[in-house]
Amino acid sequence: MLEPSEPAARLSVNVDHVATLRQARRATYPDPVAAAAMAEDAGAQGITVHLRADRRHIQEADVEQLRERITGKLNLEIAATPEMLAVAERVRPHQVTLVPERADEITTEGGLDLRRQVRRIADALIRLERAGIATSLFLDPEPAMLDELRELGPLQGFEINTDRYTRARGEAVARELAKIASTAERGAAAGLRVYAGHGLTCDNVGAVARLPEVEELNIGHSIVSRAVLVGLAAAVSEMLAAIRAGRSPGPLRG
Ligand code: PXP
Numbered sequence: 001m002l003e004p005s006e007p008a009a010r011l012s013v014n015v016d017h018v019a020t021l022r023q024a025r026r027a028t029y030p031d032p033v034a035a036a037a038m039a040e041d042a043g044a045q046g047i048t049v050h051l052r053a054d055r056r057h058i059q060e061a062d063v064e065q066l067r068e069r070i071t072g073k074l075n076l077e078i079a080a081t082p083e084m085l086a087v088a089e090r091v092r093p094h095q096v097t098l099v100p101e102r103a104d105e106i107t108t109e110g111g112l113d114l115r116r117q118v119r120r121i122a123d124a125l126i127r128l129e130r131a132g133i134a135t136s137l138f139l140d141p142e143p144a145m146l147d148e149l150r151e152l153g154p155l156q157g158f159e160i161n162t163d164r165y166t167r168a169r170g171e172a173v174a175r176e177l178a179k180i181a182s183t184a185e186r187g188a189a190a191g192l193r194v195y196a197g198h199g200l201t202c203d204n205v206g207a208v209a210r211l212p213e214v215e216e217l218n219i220g221h222s223i224v225s226r227a228v229l230v231g232l233a234a235a236v237s238e239m240l241a242a243i244r245a246g247r248s249p250g251p252l253r254g
Pocket of ligand 1: 014016050077097099107108138159196197198199200218219220221222
């Protein structure tokens with residue numbers, strides 16, 4: 001449990017779905033870069049975007065402008081492909097998170113399968129390190145997977161996929177949360193920075209934010225959806241409050 005004096009996990013707002021709305025009409029608005037600036041003004045400590053091979057939402061020009069314009073950390077999610085690594089080397093975000101990507105998936109479907117892709121991921125990590133970019137991997141909460149990380153080379157941290165926890169109901173919630181907690185503990189004990197995200201909302205974020213090892217939360221869809229109703233600044237403020245509430249000792253929402 002976090003002491004009240006310890007800082008709450010940082011919030012990195014994923015603005016992909018601002019671009020989804022723009023791309024739905026191939027319009028010039030809404031601008032995800034303007035949204036990122038508003039999210040930062042509202043207290044978000046970083047911005048995350050996923051540049052997909054099909055460019056269904058974020059475009060390369062968005063990533064370039066974000067690198068110029070935002071003041072906090074820019075976390076770029078990409079698949080470990082030659083095309084995407086070249087973009088990262090050129091734009092130099094502060095951090096790259098390597099994610100699996102399947103062309104017709106609705107959203108990222110799970111963490112990386114390190115056992116099947118060790119060579120590819122290891123090569124990507126070396127390229128990113130040479131470019132001076134911090135690295136993270138999106139992983140399912142399976143503590144055994146952390147054994148594979150030793151082989152991989154230059155890696156600063158990893159993001160725990162919270163999707164299964166956010167979809168769990170009844171007794172499964174505690175089970176999924178326990179997997180996240182033990183993965184976070186083992187990762188931090190191995191000297192890695194621990195992040196988490198996917199499917200988090202104001203109602204389910206508290207239990208993850210409460211884990212002392214989790215430094216940063218990457219949250220997009222629920223914030224952008226809420227922003228449609230209450231505005232982006234209010235949606236970001238609500239999420240920051242829910243993250244802070246997660247570290248206070250009382251009962252959690254949801
Ligand atoms: N982390 C990763 C690796 C993701 O792929 C995504 C979705 O793009 C997120 C976090 C954010 O998930 P959500 O939009 O459900 O908050």
